[in-house]
Amino acid sequence: MKIMISACLAGRNCKYNGGNNRNEKVLELMAENEVITVCPEQMGGLPTPRVPSEIRDGVVTARDGRVVDREFRAGAALCLEIALREKPDLIILQSRSPSCGVKQRYDGSFSGRLVDGAGVTAQLLMEKGFHCIDVEDL
Numbered sequence: 779m780k781i782m783i784s785a786c787l788a789g790r791n792c793k794y795n796g797g798n799n800r801n802e803k804v805l806e807l808m809a810e811n812e813v814i815t816v817c818p819e820q821m822g823g824l825p826t827p828r829v830p831s832e833i834r835d836g837v838v839t840a841r842d843g844r845v846v847d848r849e850f851r852a853g854a855a856l857c858l859e860i861a862l863r864e865k866p867d868l869i870i871l872q873s874r875s876p877s878c879g880v881k882q883r884y885d886g887s888f889s890g891r892l893v894d895g896a897g898v899t900a901q902l903l904m905e906k907g908f909h910c911i912d913v914e915d916l
């Protein structure tokens with residue numbers, strides 16, 4: 779099976795704070811399957827570490843007020859390009875991220891409140907018919 783994975787789940791230090799979301803189940807899958815890792819926020823040109831962002835009224839905005847929608851959508855488009863080329867059977871993404879979250883994301887108020895809805899990369903991949911799941915549902 780070919781699987782596309784949020785790179786932070788594989789232990790890459792690409793998270794906004796310079797850390798990762800290393801996940802043991804993901805690492806097991808990586809040992810047994812063909813895996814492609816992607817970090818849409820880095821691919822969109824954002825640095826690591828970076829100011830955390832949330833989607834506010836449909837626009838990705840950093841906590842300091844800077845609009846980073848263009849970078850997030852550029853990273854999502856590159857992930858889609860890779861997915862279209864590689865045709866993964868499954869895509870496993872980091873839950874609640876403004877890029878990678880599948881079922882839920884933060885509401886844009888930076889208060890920890892969640893809303894139903896996907897991050898920009900997950901949304902784009904699902905719109906194009908790719909099977910995406912939150913890592914929490916693995």
Ligand code: SF4
Nearest residue numbers: 784786793817872878
């Ligand atoms: S954009 Fe996705 S892959 Fe990159 S750090 Fe955030 S959750 Fe992980």
